[in-house]
Amino acid sequence: MGNEYRIALAGNPNTGKSTLFNALTGLRQHTGNWAGKTVSLAQGSVQFKDKVFQLIDLPGTYSLFSNSTDEEVARNYIVFEKPDVTIVVLDATSLERNFNLALQVLEMTTNVIICINLIDVAEEQGININERLLTNRLGVPVIKISARNKKGFPMLLDTIDRIVTGAIECHPVQMFYPDEIEAKIMKIEPKVREIVGDHLSSRWVTLRLLDGDEALLNEISKRLVPEEV
């Protein structure tokens, strides 16, 4: 276990998650059931330096608010199974749409890499992406790749490595909401923290409660309460 790390791949449909997964893992993959659901997620491993990264290919979704089974599986994996790093794969030609999901992930968990894929297509279309500016604004590494052409992989693997060793610390930018909502968060969050402890982001859980997310409440009582956390 000591040098093995779990790396989840999340992202909108059709952004190249499986292409990236296959290119990195080659034939070293199998499927397994997660989160108590009979949805099988492909898993495979890639060796890097002295470490083994276990990659998990999550279903592609536009959101993680559990409007569908796919969204629920991806969300549950990220918040309850707690991968060491979550990579969000974005389509470089459609960043505005893709950032909806990316910002949701940044609210849920800390160790995130924003991986901008299809950079070859974007370049053909004359789209320029300043990944350093994005890294500064988002507080997590932003890396440009082309999964199909296997471009950008060394940088991606090195960044995963540096996050799991603690050489890079992620500080995802915090989204602020209108005063009325922030006031409610301030009121509820301390109580939420008493219940979820360090297991989940208390701010994120608070936001989901304010949104009336009962599915999440059920999931929390199923997973956290029996252990008397």
Next chain:
Amino acid sequence: MDKPNIIKLVNGQKGNLIKITELNLEGVMRRRLLDLGFVTGALVEVIRKSPLGDPIAFRVSQTTIALRREESSKIEGELISNGE
């Protein structure tokens, strides 16, 4: 200056460009439409209307998405251009 011409998405004609001003929906349906890109300020183009007017295909944030009447009748926006 003309007053902004506010219409419902369901009443848009092929080629119309509409800037969303309001979503009169709640709960899961609202959430789903927001996730698909129907947010205040977004520019939406009417791509195709089926013969009976339901569903209607819209282009929003570089993706084509078809909405049913019960959804498109609850989204309002400013008609920016007729698209001719």
